[in-house]
Amino acid sequence: MASLADLREEYVRHQLNIADAATDPMVQFNHWLQEAMNAEVPEPNAFTLSTVDQSGQPFSRVVLLKGLENGKFVFYTNFQSRKGLQLAENPKVALSFLWLELERQVTVLGTAKKQSAASSDAYFAVRPRGSQLGAWTSPQSEEIPNRAFLEERERTYQKKFEGQEVPRPDHWGGYDITPHSVEFWQGRRSRLHDRLLYTQTNEGKWDRRRLAP
Numbered sequence: 001m002a003s004l005a006d007l008r009e010e011y012v013r014h015q016l017n018i019a020d021a022a023t024d025p026m027v028q029f030n031h032w033l034q035e036a037m038n039a040e041v042p043e044p045n046a047f048t049l050s051t052v053d054q055s056g057q058p059f060s061r062v063v064l065l066k067g068l069e070n071g072k073f074v075f076y077t078n079f080q081s082r083k084g085l086q087l088a089e090n091p092k093v094a095l096s097f098l099w100l101e102l103e104r105q106v107t108v109l110g111t112a113k114k115q116s117a118a119s120s121d122a123y124f125a126v127r128p129r130g131s132q133l134g135a136w137t138s139p140q141s142e143e144i145p146n147r148a149f150l151e152e153r154e155r156t157y158q159k160k161f162e163g164q165e166v167p168r169p170d171h172w173g174g175y176d177i178t179p180h181s182v183e184f185w186q187g188r189r190s191r192l193h194d195r196l197l198y199t200q201t202n203e204g205k206w207d208r209r210r211l212a213p
Helices: 025-038 082-089 117-125 129-137 147-160
Strands: 046-052 058-064 067-069 072-078 092-099 104-114 172-186 194-200 206-211
């Protein structure tokens, strides 16, 4: 096995100049996301979502971005999951997108808020049926005895909703994340990376500044 201390890459693919970047971080994010999609990065909409519990203990997990609406990042989950319960106590979150193939990372700080029931219904209606049933099947984050427990619950809901549309359960839906800080990181040679930080002012505008790597 190679020594972890010896694992390193030289980043030379792109550069990030403040003069060329969009003045709105959501425009810049859309640009980078589209480039990741064009480069066929696997699951370019995957991001690490970090929340904290009542004691201040951070938790992180990878979820999928499912929308960019009115300057907000959108994802969906079980409201009764660990992250859902933590968001109910503290809506402050951090997001991290990593596109290794492009040597890029975006980190976001913001506040999460539940979507309207109508918005959650609209997205749930276009999910694959298996995923719809999964939202009913899984008591997310709860301890379960074995895999067979899940499979039996799945059969129960398959039978319950046989021949009809699967409704959205009340415990499942979307969150809108409103950002107040967005940092774009572009890998460069010799670890002299490009970092561009957008922070929102009290007037709702965005300031841009370059940070040292």
